[in-house]
Amino acid sequence: MPDFIETLRRRLLELGCPMAQVRRLVQEVADHREDLKQAALAEGLAEAEAEARANAQLGDPLALAEQMMATLRRASWWGRHFIIGFGVLPLLAVPVLWVLLFFLELALIFALGYGWDLKKLPRADNSIAIHHLQVAVVCAHYIAVAVLTFCFCWLARRAVVNFKWAVIACTICSLYASFSKGTITPHSFQVGLCWTPDWIVTAIPFLIAGAIYFFQRRTRQRFLEKVAD
Amino acid sequence: MKKTNPSFLNGVPELLVLRLLACREMYGYQIVEEIRAQTREALSFGEGCIYPYLHYLEAEKQVSSRRREVEGRSRNYYKLTVRGRKRLDELTTEWKRVTTGVALLMEGQHA
Numbered sequence: 001m002p003d004f005i006e007t008l009r010r011r012l013l014e015l016g017c018p019m020a021q022v023r024r025l026v027q028e029v030a031d032h033r034e035d036l037k038q039a040a041l042a043e044g045l046a047e048a049e050a051e052a053r054a055n056a057q058l059g060d061p062l063a064l065a066e067q068m069m070a071t072l073r074r075a076s077w078w079g080r081h082f083i084i085g086f087g088v089l090p091l092l093a094v095p096v097l098w099v100l101l102f103f104l105e106l107a108l109i110f111a112l113g114y115g116w117d118l119k120k121l122p123r124a125d126n127s128i129a130i131h132h133l134q135v136a137v138v139c140a141h142y143i144a145v146a147v148l149t150f151c152f153c154w155l156a157r158r159a160v161v162n163f164k165w166a167v168i169a170c171t172i173c174s175l176y177a178s179f180s181k182g183t184i185t186p187h188s189f190q191v192g193l194c195w196t197p198d199w200i201v202t203a204i205p206f207l208i209a210g211a212i213y214f215f216q217r218r219t220r221q222r223f224l225e226k227v228a229d
Numbered sequence: 230m231k232k233t234n235p236s237f238l239n240g241v242p243e244l245l246v247l248r249l250l251a252c253r254e255m256y257g258y259q260i261v262e263e264i265r266a267q268t269r270e271a272l273s274f275g276e277g278c279i280y281p282y283l284h285y286l287e288a289e290k291q292v293s294s295r296r297r298e299v300e301g302r303s304r305n306y307y308k309l310t311v312r313g314r315k316r317l318d319e320l321t322t323e324w325k326r327v328t329t330g331v332a333l334l335m336e337g338q339h340a
């Protein structure tokens with residue numbers, strides 16, 4: 001029969017519980033199990049019987065893991081309202097993305113020494129300066145999308161919701177990001193929609209989600225190997 | 230709480246845990262046992278299910294925890310914080326308001 005604690009640990013990890021949380025929960029359940037066993041021993045039960053009773057009181061480790069995850073999910077707003085959080089809020093995050101992008105551009109212009117006077121922006125004949133600014137604006141757009149995507153993945157992880165919700169949020173971010181654009185031209189800069197998708201920015205949310213997924217999988221695998229040793 | 234506890238008890242676990250921790254520092258097993266004993270088994274947490282709940286309260290800064298060794302056993306002990314005490318006061322006031330209302334209605338039905 002597989003060890004109760006080991007089964008619980010595996011199931012929690014399979015359900016996407018963060019590593020630090022798994023360590024703590026498993027440690028505390030192990031302590032709890034020991035307390036139940038000691039109570040049974042104090043009642044005069046034999047070692048094996050006490051252990052069996054402690055396991056019976058804790059119930060099925062798989063069901064316990066599910067209950068624990070449900071409690072963890074209920075504990076956060078994102079866990080309770082995952083449809084709104086990961087299915088609807090990314091739609092509203094687009095204006096936020098645009099505002100973020102707008103301020104990034106402003107900060108960039110300010111940092112490059114042009115102050116707040118748009119008339120001081122490079123003249124059309126200074127193509128190198130314009131090119132540099134355009135590259136910087138595009139990078140700011142990419143960074144804004146990446147930050148937004150990372151936030152949704154992190155929130156999904158923290159709220160211990162199924163990873164598919166992070167993917168849904170990433171898909172929405174990707175669709176919007178691919179059709180939104182920030183451009184800079186002499187004497188002006190614009191943030192808005194465009195009909196030609198930018199495939200790089202479309203891919204960014206999926207790349208981030210994929211990287212996080214594989215990183216988590218690898219960390220989980222290593223953790224299980226370490227525990228098994 | 231156990232599945233058998235009706236849904237109108239939502240929020241009660243928080244009140245019970247905070248109330249118990251207001252008296253003294255306790256660990257998970259102790260809290261489960263105390264709830265069972267003090268409510269004469271009317272209410273009980275599923276064994277092990279209290280921990281995610283305690284972690285939530287800790288994340289909300291209503292309780293704090295520390296690893297402590299007592300009589301050769303090392304366990305996580307939880308205690309109430311200032312924020313937890315405020316929350317307990319709010320929940321207690323709310324609970325009294327609800328129970329008074331329900332009691333009045335029940336008395337009215339018997340009359």
